[in-house]
Amino acid sequence: MCTTYPRRTTYTGKCTLSTADTLYTDRPAEGSHAMPSQERQAQAHDKDHVSVWERLERPAPAPRTTLTPRRIAKAAVAVADAEGLDAVTMRRLATELGVAPMAAYRYVTGKDELIELMVDFVYAEMDLPGETDNWRTTMHTLALRIREVLLRHSWVTRATWCAPTPNQLAVPEAALAALDGLGLDADTAMVVYSTVTSYVHGAVNAEVGVTQLLRVRGWSSREEARSGLASQMAWLLSTGRFPMYERYIGEAGRKDDLQWQFETGLECVLDGISEHLKI
Secondary structure, eight states, rough: OOSSSSHHHOOOOSOOTTTTOOOOOOOOOOOOSSSOHHEEEEEHHHOOOOOOHEEEEEEEESSSOSOOOOHHHHHHHHHHHHHHHGGEEEEEEEEHHHHHHTTGGTOSSSSSHHHHHHHHHTTTTTOOOOOSOOOOHHHHHHHHHHHHHHHHGGGGGGOTSSSHHHHHHHHHHHHHHHTTSSOOOHHHHHHHHHHHHHHHHHHHHHHHHHHHHHHHHOOSHHHHHHHTTTHHHHHEEOOOOOOOOEEEEESOOTTHHHHHHHHHHHHHHHHHHHHHHOO
């Protein structure tokens, strides 16, 4: 697991820091000094035409305070992990960082770009698999590691509309590199990657949904949830309309083995890809 917060510029099979990395170094931010009007106008023009990542690649402005993109992202992620994505606002972020409400706007134009920073921050936690001759091993490992990140930061599943970020793009880069040389065209290779990640997101969403139900109902475990829902389930099954589900309830022995469920489903997905594409 990476202990730093790197920007992956190219896929190398492991977490690395770019020697030219300027994204998450200690770039100072605006403090109490007023920004010259000419500089404000130039920044406003830039923010209308380039992404947050391109702006952060540029040389740092004159030192003012110790606010950095990394500090901004880390604080915002902490709030989202504890209270959910809706709790993250620019004003709340300023309070957590102990800065003026407008200070973070030196780096991001608003919540959309802030979420980009947050998503990039959590994807940097992912230890990408090393180079291998086996595409299936790489896809399996990527799926497991994406799941780990999403379960640690469940709010990310709500940020799927987020624009691409450097660390996020490192994941399909690794997958496509593993699929290269198998005779697949570019579209098919991307479909393979998208199919696997769609499975991961669907499985994680199901897990997160149950976790949210437990929290809302005040249940401490899945067993307690089953007990709490027992009368409702008993009535549903008594209608006779769900004999196969009733059989599942009575016979299944791995209802709470989420890792086994996930990996079994993943193997089915990979088997289907392998058989359909003959790879």
